[in-house]
Every structure is written in structure tokens, then in C-alpha cells.
Amino acid sequence: MQLHSSPILCIYPFDGDRSFTTKRIPLTDDGKYHVTVGRDCTSTTTPTAQNGFFESKVLSRKHAEIWSEHGTIFIKDTKSLNGTYVNGVRLSLEQEESAPHELKNGDVLELGYDVCGDDGQTVLHHKIKGRVSYEFE
Numbered sequence: 001m002q003l004h005s006s007p008i009l010c011i012y013p014f015d016g017d018r019s020f021t022t023k024r025i026p027l028t029d030d031g032k033y034h035v036t037v038g039r040d041c042t043s044t045t046t047p048t049a050q051n052g053f054f055e056s057k058v059l060s061r062k063h064a065e066i067w068s069e070h071g072t073i074f075i076k077d078t079k080s081l082n083g084t085y086v087n088g089v090r091l092s093l094e095q096e097e098s099a100p101h102e103l104k105n106g107d108v109l110e111l112g113y114d115v116c117g118d119d120g121q122t123v124l125h126h127k128i129k130g131r132v133s134y135e136f137e
Contacts, residue, residue, distance in 0.1 A: 006137040007068040009035075011109060011130040019126050020047070020054050031069035037111065038063040057125040058082045058112030066103070073134055074100040075109070082112035082127075107132040 011023040025035055037052035038045065039059035047053040052066060060080040067074055077084035077091045077098040084091045084098065087108050092098030103109070111128040 007071070007073060008135050008137065009066060009068075009073055009103070010133045010135070012133070014108065014129040014131055017126075017129055019056065020128060020130070021049055023052070023130070024049055025052060025066065026050060027066070027068040027073065029068045029071065031067055034065040034067040036062055036064075037066060037075075054111070054128050056112065056128055058115055058127055063111055071136070073103045075103050076100045080112070083110075085110035103132050103134070105133045 007027045007029055009023070009025045009027060011025070013020055013022065027033065027035065035052045038061045039057070040047050040053050040055050041061050045053045047055055059082070062078050063080040064075055064077050064084045075084065075086070075091070079095045079097050081095060083094065086101055086103065088110075091101050109130050109132050113127050114123045115125040116122060117124050
């Protein structure tokens with residue numbers, strides 16, 4: 001398998017969702033550098049287009065990790081409360097670390113779930129939902 005030097009993980013907001021802007025997260029391909037995915041809580045975790053932080057109350061501070069190894073991009077849930085989902089399947093039970101899961105082009109990634117008000121319909125806090133793609137430079 002060909003090794004790639006600069007993988008970039010792209011996460012596009014799903015179906016016009018405006019809760020975040022498109023992410024283009026640079027990775028290394030050695031499996032050693034893991035990107036933390038989580039919620040914005042300090043000045044060092046301010047969301048940008050190039051990091052894994054989001055303005056979302058349904059994400060844990062350290063919700064998940066993403067990394068690349070030999071041309072394959074992986075994600076794992078790191079004991080989050082509200083879960084990490086790929087194509088609608090939760091990766092682990094609540095507050096349990098998941099096994100690494102391969103992310104493929106076109107996968108739907110969901111971080112957390114929508115929190116609704118007392119009426120059961122009004123969404124108070126939105127999950128992060130995006131379509132995954134990646135490229136190698």
C-alpha cells in the first residue's frame with residue numbers, strides 16, 4: 001500500500017446544517033498524531049477550520065480522536081457521554097472508549113445527539129453532523 005505524507009480529513013456540514021463551517025483537518029500518516037475532537041471550552045480549543053473543536057454543548061471536551069495510519073483514517077470515541085456515530089451506528093456505549101473505526105469517503109459522522117426541550121420536538125442543542133471525505137497531498 002502506498003504511504004501518503006499529508007492526509008487531510010474534510011467534514012462537510014450535512015444537508016445545509018450551519019452549526020459549523022467545513023473542517024479541513026491536516027493529519028500525519030504515521031498513526032502517532034491523534035487529533036482531539038471535542039467542544040470549545042478554553043482559548044486553546046477555539047474552533048477553526050483546521051482543528052477538531054466545535055461550538056456544541058452536546059460534545060464532551062475530549063469527545064473522540066481521529067488519526068491516519070498507512071493511508072487509512074480512523075476515529076474512536078474517547079468515553080463521551082453523548083456518543084460518536086458513523087452512518088447511524090454508535091461506536092461505543094455511553095462513557096466507554098470504542099475500538100478504532102475506519103472512516104471512509106462519504107461516511108456520515110455524527111457527534112452527540114440533538115437535545116430536545118420538554119415538548120420533545122424543539123431542539124435546544126444540536127448534534128454535529130457531517131459528511132466525511134479525505135484527500136492526500
